[in-house]
Amino acid sequence: MDEQLKTITTHAFAAATAVSLGSAISYPLDTIKVLIQVGSGTNKPLTTAQILGRVQSISGNSGLYSGLGWLTTGRIAGLGARFGVYEILTAFYKDGREYSYVHTGEAFTAGMVAGAFESLLSSPFELVKLRAQVNSASWTPRSTVSAAAAAEKATISGLVERLLPGNLPNMKTLNQSVNLLATLGGPKQTNMIDSVRKYPWMMTGSGRPPSITDVRSPSQIISLEGWSSLWRGLRSGIVRDSIFGGTFFASWEFLHRVLITWKAVGMESPPESDEDVGPLSPIAVSLAAGVSGTVAAAASHCFDTAKSRSQCIVLPKFLYMERKFLKWKTPGKWFERQTGIHPSDRNILFRGIWLRMARSGSMSFVVVGGYLLGIDLLLPK
Structure with missing residues (x-):
């Protein structure tokens, strides 16, 4: 054994x-x-x-x-x-x-x-x-990204940072969404901006995902993409x-089979099986x-x-x-x-x-x- x-x-x-x-x-x-x-x-x-x-x-x-x-x-x-x-x-x-x-x-x-x-x-x-x-x-351009991220950090909630690492918010899209929703009115209108910021797809402009350079480690991939x-x-x-394996084998x-047949041709007595041909x-x-x-x-x-x-x-x-x-x-x-x-x-x-x-x-x-x-x-x- x-x-x-x-x-x-x-x-x-x-x-x-x-x-x-x-x-x-x-x-x-x-x-x-x-x-x-x-x-x-x-x-x-x-x-x-x-x-x-x-x-x-x-x-x-x-x-x-x-x-x-x-x-x-x-x-x-x-x-x-x-x-x-x-x-x-x-x-x-x-x-x-x-x-x-x-x-x-x-x-x-x-x-x-x-x-x-x-x-x-x-x-x-x-x-x-x-x-x-x-x-x-x-x-x-890490320096540019860092400066922009620092300027917008106060407006990004912890939820967005966790779900979309390394991605900056699209403020133009956010403001347009708030203006459209503001026409509804109501007592909770003052908290509308904070509410909208909780949704990542509103912050990134129609759900634009982060760059592949920011989602490359296994932990980042699993956290963001599942x-x-x-x-x-x-x-x-x-x-x-499947095609590769089938074609390869x-x-x-x-x-x-061609190599065995070629080697068997040069033998004095015809082999009865592949084992008789040798390695x-x-x-x-x-x-x-x-x-x-x-x-x-x-x-x-x-x-x-x-x-x-x-x-x-x-x-x-x-x-x-x-x-x-x-x-x-x-x-x-x-x-x-x-x-x-x-x-x-x-x-x-x-x-x-x-x-x-x-x-x-x-x-x-x-x-x-x-x-x-x-x-x-x-x-x-």
Whole structure:
């Protein structure tokens, strides 16, 4: 039992180390990709050079690694769920078969289910990570904001400060609202201004939320937007990770079959099963994983853009309650509503696709290669 526990611990340590290494190496590509996705408009495409220049001028080179810890934690949990669920499902497929073989279609189905589980676990970490990345390229005139906040502090109630941190009141909208309500008259007219100030949507001008730079830590997000906001963009995230997982494992299984067949051709006697072929080269397996990750990233990228843009929106709890009360209908066609794509993002869904393909391919190569290398070094042969 002690030996089995030691083996499991070694595998877990090697996997976590490989994921951490892969995340650190590919993270600058992820930061640039995210900033292109959330910063680009239909008529305003951003280039890699522009993103690099802005991040370096505001946060320095360290800005490219903002949120790395959150991504690494989410990746360890997410990839553990992806490969764990995949192994469990494929074990049912292989049960009763003479040889341990998984068809490409079965690998695709199991990968889609595994990707959905991965999305559920990693979504909160991705949200905080994305907010940190956007903050690294966002310049806020702190001195101006502080002076204005000090001038208006006497007119802001504690309730508004708690609900809308870092957001200044729109006095023009407040005065217009008071003037409209003042025509009603009544004995309590003198207290109308103080009463109106208790409602955040009256103070901010039609419910305009704070800047994303002021709502980026987990405590701020939960306080202003609620616990459910940690899974914002879940629909597009599940579709993205399901397509990614299915394409990744189907491609990897196909390439694995090609490598085994290629190795079997050079053997003197034809092998009866895959076990007779022997283990494949770690470099070949890592390259197969890298190619599979690149293909899977290309297939699921448009949903990655939709998720990134939705996570970049600050939606306070009172606005969410208003939309729910008024039965606000999500815009877009049926497919867009079901997959979480906003109709205004139709022309920018493929922005940053080459960066994501490079990031996913390099990370998959490093994770699989690092895991195999770690097992080879830590476990006795």
